[in-house]
Amino acid sequence: ILNVEQSPQSLHVQEGDSTNFTCSFPSSNFYALHWYRWETAKSPEALFVMTLNGDEKKKGRISATLNTKEGYSYLYIKGSQPEDSATYLCAFIGFTGGTSYGKLTFGQGTILTVHP
């Protein structure tokens, strides 16, 4: 079973603060790393799909970086807003041999609460 760890487990920030959290994953047999945003009572929505070492992705105030050699990814939120409150999940896919790859293994998520 693959180990995908996210930290911190939860985070409380004030509106306007910038914040970041970490996803660590196996550094061998990397295929892809996903970030999802999961609001309460809704379903997870894909934020980023990252495939190359050094990838940087951005969507509005949210950005992510990827280091496959050391096995970590950071998600950054600049100027947090109350509507950013959600659980942020990362998920790892590894190569299983040849051209085959596995399925998403999720971390447990970081719960972000942004206070007005």
Next chain:
Amino acid sequence: NAGVTQTPKFQVLKTGQSMTLQCAQDMNHNSMYWYRQDPGMGLRLIYYSASEGTTDKGEVPNGYNVSRLNKREFSLRLESAAPSQTSVYFCASSDFGRNYGYTFGSGTRLTVV
């Protein structure tokens, strides 16, 4: 465009009863998945179907069966429900390749008493 549709949204079963969770996607995706979400455990893969006609076990398959009825539909069956299967179940779909994220359904909250 409905995306991934799951039914039912809520269900209460008695121990030993059976039921089937239905999932359909209209995005012409090749791969479909069933996950369960439990407090403190994150999302865990139950079964998946890489393409029409194939199914494989995931991390927690015991007590479940699946059917990939066609490219659109992937159902999850509990033959004899147990309280340990109380969970929120999510269906997801994706296309082939490393650049595609998964699209999730809205979930089914199942309680087994």
